[in-house]
Amino acid sequence: MWADHAIWWxxxxxxxxxxxxxxxxxxxxxxxxxxxxxxxxxxxxxxVFASETHGYDTIDHFRIDPRLGDDADFDRLVAKAHDRGLRIALDGVFNHVARSFVHPEWFRADGGTFEGHEHLIALDHSNPAVAQYVGDVLRHWLDRGVDAWRLDAAYAVPPEFWRNVLPRDRDAWYFGEVIHGDYAGYVEKSGLDSVTQYELWKAIWSSLNDGNFFELSYALGRHNALLDTFVPQTFVGNHDVTRLATRLEDERHLGHALAILFTVAGVPSVYYGDEQAFRGLKEDRVGGDDAIRPAFPDTPEGLASYGWPTYRLHQDLIGLRRRHPWLTHARTTVEHVTNQTIALRARHGDESVLLLLNVSDSDAEFPVEDAVVVPPHSWKFLTHP
Known part of the structure; x- marks a missing residue:
């Protein structure tokens, strides 16, 4: 499927x-x-749909948010993206809606809110009218040229709901936001193509901060097991979490995190600004997401000069992945691990890539192949046809 080759911005x-x-x-x-x-x-x-404030409090899923524009603006964006070979994915918020949603009769009878947010009201997913509505919304925007859907807060929706409403008569890709739990089980029950790999996200930055690559080794074992069922959606940053450049305690390890992301199996995404080493702390308060959801200048020329080396690093690593498209499905084995060093081999068939990571303060000699030495706080790739 085309999604095997997708890298999302x-x-x-x-x-x-x-x-x-x-x-x-x-x-x-x-x-x-x-x-x-x-x-x-x-x-x-x-x-992008009409909402009260931040977009996740939807009023009407059939209408573009007037702050963003109208149908003509959306159609033009899709056309210009497709002309360049860019697929379009939309964020479908179908677990909860705003209090002013056009169909309050579809709210859950118990008046349940989403995770205690009083202005986000949960929909009753056992109501056939809700299922019909969601299916109609998905199909409407697919007909308008959308290629994929991210299903927000999928973990809060019964998985069987998705199996009943997802249009399957076209080449669309569906992935759900699932933070923890049985990822493979949710995919099997829901019929989704993928879910978000939060467990790997956490292990990447946490193992780098703690100098504990045994955590990453364990997470990669679980990651490999998921590939028997589906290919996870992978990331080191998104709109809901503290920026990677802020999260990492040592900025020298930013490249390590990115190298892991683009070496292991998955359908990766890059959150805007991360490719420019943007900083931003997510806080649990009103407006606490503002720092991680900033405005961008009119054009790329308006970006600060300090971020471009990180952009070029992303280009190099994405280029490696493009040259080895089999990485999407690769299994990763740990060939060497200590607290502060790890050797990861991604393999698919007869091809492999070996990633060596060192977060210690001294040179590290890896007992693999020809005993490669990696300098302090550095990483190195070895590729094999």
Missing amino acids: QIYPLGFTADQPAHRLAHLENWLDYAIELGCNGLLLGP
Whole structure:
């Protein structure tokens, strides 16, 4: 499937375009070539539907948020993206809606809210009218050219609901936001193509911060097991978490995290700004997401000079993945591990890539192949046909 070759550039449109006047979707057109030059071939958009505030409090799933523009703006963006070979994914928020949602009769009878947020009301997924509505929304935007859907808070929705509503008569890709639990079981019950790999996300930054690669080794074992059922959606940053450059305690390890992401199996995404080493702390308060959902300038030329080395690092690593497309399905074995060093071999058939990571303060000699030495706080690739 085409998704095997997808690398997404994720954007939160309401934040990305916050400094623009009306018809703000047009602002994204200035960044399509930037995404392609980065190495991405898909644009993963945060909420674009009419909402009360931040987009996850939807009012009407059939209407583009007037702050972003209208149907014509959306159609033009899709057309310009497709002209460049960029797929489009939308964020479908179907677990909960705003209190002013157009169908309050579909709210759960117990008046349940989403994770205690009083302005986010959970829908009754046992109601056939809700299933019909969600299916109609998915199909409407697929007919308008959308290629994929991210299903927000999928973990809060009974998995059988998705199996009943997802349109299967077209070449679309569906992945759900699942934070913890039985990833493979949820995929099997729901019929989704993939779910978000939060367990690997946590292990990447945590093992680097703690100097404990045994945590990463354990997580990769679990990651490999998931491949028997599905290919996970992988990431080191998104719209809901503290920026990687802020999360890492040693900025020298940013490349280590990215090298892991683009070596292990999965369908990876890059959250806008991470490719420029943006900082941002997520906080548990009103407005606590603002720092990780910033506005971007009119064009790439408006970005600060300090971020471009990280952009070029992303290009190099995505380029390696493009040269080895089998990495999407590769199993990763740990050939050597200590607290502060690890050797990861990604293999598929007769091909393999060996990634050596060292987060210690001294040279590390790896007992693999020809005893390769990796300098302090560095990493190295060895590839084999």
